[in-house]
Amino acid sequence: MSTASGVNATAPQSAPSNVPRRRFVNILLGTGLLASAASFLYPILRYLVPPKLPESGGDAVLAARVSEMKPNTAKTFRFGTRPGLLVQTASSEYRAMSATCTHLGCTVQYRPDLREIWCACHNGMYDLNGRNISGPPPRPLEAFEVQVRGDEIFVRRKQEA
Amino acid sequence: MASPVTSVRAWLDERFPLDDLKALAQKKKVPVHRYSYWYFLGGMTLFLFGVQVLTGALLLMYYRPGADEAFESVQFIMTQVQFGWLVRSVHSWSANLLVFMAFAHLFSVLFLRSYRKPRELTWVSGILLLFLMLGFGFSGYLLPWNTLSYFATKVGTEIPAQIPVIGRPVLLFLRGGEDITGSTLTRLYGFHVAILPAVATLLIGLHLALIQWFGMSVPPGVEKQWLARPAEKKEIRFFPNFVLRELMAWYVALGMLGALAALFPWSLGVKADPFASAPAGIKPEWYFLSMFQTLKLIPAKLLGMDGEMLGILAFGVIGAAALLLPFLDREKPFNTRRWISGLACVFLGYMAVMTVYGWVAK
Numbered sequence: 001m002s003t004a005s006g007v008n009a010t011a012p013q014s015a016p017s018n019v020p021r022r023r024f025v026n027i028l029l030g031t032g033l034l035a036s037a038a039s040f041l042y043p044i045l046r047y048l049v050p051p052k053l054p055e056s057g058g059d060a061v062l063a064a065r066v067s068e069m070k071p072n073t074a075k076t077f078r079f080g081t082r083p084g085l086l087v088q089t090a091s092s093e094y095r096a097m098s099a100t101c102t103h104l105g106c107t108v109q110y111r112p113d114l115r116e117i118w119c120a121c122h123n124g125m126y127d128l129n130g131r132n133i134s135g136p137p138p139r140p141l142e143a144f145e146v147q148v149r150g151d152e153i154f155v156r157r158k159q160e161a
Numbered sequence: 162m163a164s165p166v167t168s169v170r171a172w173l174d175e176r177f178p179l180d181d182l183k184a185l186a187q188k189k190k191v192p193v194h195r196y197s198y199w200y201f202l203g204g205m206t207l208f209l210f211g212v213q214v215l216t217g218a219l220l221l222m223y224y225r226p227g228a229d230e231a232f233e234s235v236q237f238i239m240t241q242v243q244f245g246w247l248v249r250s251v252h253s254w255s256a257n258l259l260v261f262m263a264f265a266h267l268f269s270v271l272f273l274r275s276y277r278k279p280r281e282l283t284w285v286s287g288i289l290l291l292f293l294m295l296g297f298g299f300s301g302y303l304l305p306w307n308t309l310s311y312f313a314t315k316v317g318t319e320i321p322a323q324i325p326v327i328g329r330p331v332l333l334f335l336r337g338g339e340d341i342t343g344s345t346l347t348r349l350y351g352f353h354v355a356i357l358p359a360v361a362t363l364l365i366g367l368h369l370a371l372i373q374w375f376g377m378s379v380p381p382g383v384e385k386q387w388l389a390r391p392a393e394k395k396e397i398r399f400f401p402n403f404v405l406r407e408l409m410a411w412y413v414a415l416g417m418l419g420a421l422a423a424l425f426p427w428s429l430g431v432k433a434d435p436f437a438s439a440p441a442g443i444k445p446e447w448y449f450l451s452m453f454q455t456l457k458l459i460p461a462k463l464l465g466m467d468g469e470m471l472g473i474l475a476f477g478v479i480g481a482a483a484l485l486l487p488f489l490d491r492e493k494p495f496n497t498r499r500w501i502s503g504l505a506c507v508f509l510g511y512m513a514v515m516t517v518y519g520w521v522a523k
Contacts, residue, residue: 036412044244051242
C-alpha cells in the first residue's frame with residue numbers, strides 16, 4: 001500500500017519497539033481501505049449482472065390459427081423472449097417445441113422433405129417429438145403443450161406434476 | 162532472494178520508465194501556505210469528473226436513447242437493476258457537485274490571482290472546461306426524458322434562437338429539427354457521451370499539463386513575503402505527501418457522495434408528453450437558475466432593445482470577460498487589477514441572490 005511505504009520513506013528509522021505499533025496502524029488502515037474498496041466494488045459488480053426478465057411462465061401463447069396451417073408444414077412463433085416451433089405433421093397432429101437448438105442456440109426449422117426438424121448451423125436433426133436423433137445436439141428440444149380452441153392454436157409450457 | 166514482486170518490478174523497469182516518473186513525482190514540490198486548502202478544489206473537481214466517467218459508463222450498459230425507450234430504460238435502471246438507483250443517484254449528485262466545485266475552483270483561482278503570467282492559458286482552458294461542464298449538464302438533463310427535462314430543454318434551446326442571424330440555425334442544430342423530439346434526444350445523447358467527453362479529455366489533459374509545467378501558483382502576497390524572507394518558504398513533496406492529502410480529501414468526498422445519493426436519491430419524475438402543457442413552477446437546474454431568473458425579470462423592451470436580446474448579450478459579455486480575464490488584469494493604461502476582485506464579488510453576489518430568488522419565486 002502506498003500509504004505505508006510513503007510514511008516509511010519520510011519517517012526517521014523508528015526504534016524496534018515501535019514496529020508492532022506501526023504495523024498495527026498499517027493493518028488498521030489497510031483493512032479499512034480494503035473494506036471501503038469492497039463496499040465500492042460490490043454494488044458495481046451487482047449492477048453489471050443483468051436483472052432477470054420475467055419469462056412467460058404458464059401463460060398460453062397464441063402460436064397460430066388452424067386456418068393458416070396445413071399438414072406437413074410448420075411455423076415459428078414468439079414464445080416469451082425466444083422462438084418456438086409449431087409443426088402440423090402429415091397426419092395433421094400439432095406438435096410444439098422450443099425452436100432454440102440445444103447445441104449452440106441457432107433457431108431450428110421444419111424440413112417437410114425429411115419430416116424432421118433440422119438445424120442449419122451444424123446439421124443437427126430432431127424428430128417430431130423434439131428428440132435429438134443425429135448431429136451435434138446434446139439434448140432434446142423442450143416440448144410444449146398444444147391446445148386448440150376453435151380456430152386458435154395455443155402453446156404453453158408443459159405443467160410439471 | 163528475489164520475490165515475485167521484485168522480479169516483476171525488474172522486468173517492468175527495463176521496459177517502462179517507472180523510475181523516471183517516480184523521480185519526477187518526488188522532485189515535484191507543492192507550496193504550502195495559509196491559502197493551500199483552496200488548492201484542493203481543482204483536484205476535487207477532477208475527482209468528481211472521474212466519478213462521472215465511471216458512473217456514466219455504467220449507466221450506458223442499460224440506457225437506451227429514444228423517445229419511446231429513454232424514460233422506460235431509466236425506470237428499469239432504477240427499479241430492476243441491482244444498485245441501479247445508487248449508480249444513477251451518484252451520477253446526478255456528482256454532476257451537481259462537480260458544477261459547484263468548478264465554480265468554487267474558478268472563484269478561488271480568481272481571488273488568489275493565480276491566473277497571472279505565465280498561467281493565462283491554464284485559466285482559459287479552465288473556463289472552456291467550465292463551459293463544457295455546463296454543456297454536459299444541459300445535454301444530460303434531457304436524457305431521462307421526463308416532463309421537467311423536456312421543458313427545460315425546450316426553453317434552453319429557445320434562448321440561443323433569439324440571437325440574430327445565427328439563432329435559428331443554432332436552434333435547428335441543437336434540436337435536430339424544429340421541435341424537441343426523439344431526434345433531439347439522440348443528438349444531445351451523442352453530445353453527452355461522445356463529443357463532449359472527447360473534448361473534455363483533451364482539455365483536461367492540457368489543463369493538467371500546464372499545471373505540471375508551471376507548477377502551482379503562489380498567491381502574490383505570500384510570494385512577496387517569501388521573496389523578502391526566503392527562510393519562511395515552505396513546500397511539500399508532491400509524492401507522497403500531497404498525493405496522500407488529496408486522496409484523503411477524495412476519500413471523504415466519495416463517502417459524502419454515497420451518503421447523499423443513498424439518503425436523497427434523485428427522483429425520475431413523470432414521462433415527458435410533448436402535447437401536455439408545461440407544469441407550473443418549472444425551473445432549470447440550479448446552475449442555470451440565475452440566468453433563468455434574470456431573463457424572467459428583464460422587461461420586454463429596454464433601452465429601445467428587445468429585453469431578451471439584451472440579457473443574452475450580457476451573458477455573452479460576461480462569458481467573454483471570464484474567458485479573457487487574465488488579459489484584462491493590467492496596471493497600464495488603466496489599473497484594472499483592483500476592479501477585478503470587486504466586480505467578481507458583485508457578480509458572485511448577484512448570482513447567489515438570483516439563484517435563491519429563482520428558487521423561491523413561483
